[in-house]
Amino acid sequence: MSSVRLLALAGSTREGSYNQRLADLAASAGAAGGIHVTPLSLARYDLPLYSDALERSAFPEAALALKAELAAHDGFLIATPEHNGSIPAVLKNAIDWASRPTGDESLVALTAFRGKVAGLMSASPSPFGGLRALAHLRQILSTIQTLVVTEQVAVPAAHLAFEGAALKEELPRQLLNGLVRRTAQVAAALKP
Ligand SMILES: Cc1cc2nc3c(=O)[nH]c(=O)nc-3n(C[C@H](O)[C@H](O)[C@H](O)COP(=O)(O)O)c2cc1C
Structure with missing residues (x-):
């Protein structure tokens, strides 16, 4: 498992994002458990909206x-x-760009996604914690050949759930640690 490399990211570029906090906590949980997790912020990537014309004329550097x-x-x-x-x-825009073939790749190569594993989290101020988004993300990733582990973390009432960067309650902390471990285990098992 020590050779497995995971990437932690959030689907938000909002300053103070609850989901970026979750992604960063997942990276810290990985480090504490001896699992290599690289934290990534989508805000660092100046991604234009996907367009066929742009893809054909000049595939964006950020993509x-x-x-x-x-x-x-x-x-x-x-x-x-x-x-x-x-x-x-x-x-969705980030996933769409990264799913596109580059160089002499075939259309279905999906080199960024095929055979990979994902663990999903969500935080929302609502009482449901983003459960509908989690279901959609699971479906999208499955379409592009990424196996999504059955465990997931939904943090409701996100405006009350954090103390700075940390989760206040023990239960979501445990679920998050378990999600990181499980994702790393399955990634190790699938690693060629
Ligand atoms: C366009 C828009 C639509 C939203 N729709 C939902 C929604 O369907 N369900 C929900 O729980 N929160 C919804 N929200 C609120 C977000 O959960 C909230 O802004 C959250 O803080 C975003 O995550 P972040 O803090 O990681 O940026 C919506 C927010 C925006 C801007």
Whole structure:
């Protein structure tokens, strides 16, 4: 398991994002458990909205860089906000760019995603903690050949759940630790 490399990211570029806090906590939990987790902020990637014309004329540098970062890892820990019952456009756009073939790759190669593993989290001020977004993200990742582990973490009432960067309650902390461990275990088992 020590050779497994996971990437932790959030589907939010909002300053103070609850989901970025969850992704960062997942990275810290990994480090504490001897699991390599790279924290990533989508805010660092200046991704244009996906367009076929742009893809054909000049594949954006930021999209290439994000795809390379995803491709260099065995699995992902993704914390998604819920926007109108689904995942936010910023996360879908990032996934869409990274799913596109580059160089002499075939259309279905999906090099950033195929054979990878994902563990999912969500935080929302609502009482449901982003459960609908989690279901949609699970379906999207499955479509692009990423295996999503059965464990997941939903943090409701996110505006009350954090003390700074930390989760106040023990239960979500335990669930998050378990999610990171499980994602790393499955990624290790699937690693070629
Ligand atoms: C366009 C939009 C739609 C939203 N729709 C939902 C929703 O369907 N369910 C929900 O729980 N919260 C919804 N919210 C509130 C978000 O959960 C909240 O803004 C949350 O803080 C976003 O996550 P972040 O803190 O990681 O950026 C919505 C927010 C926006 C801006």
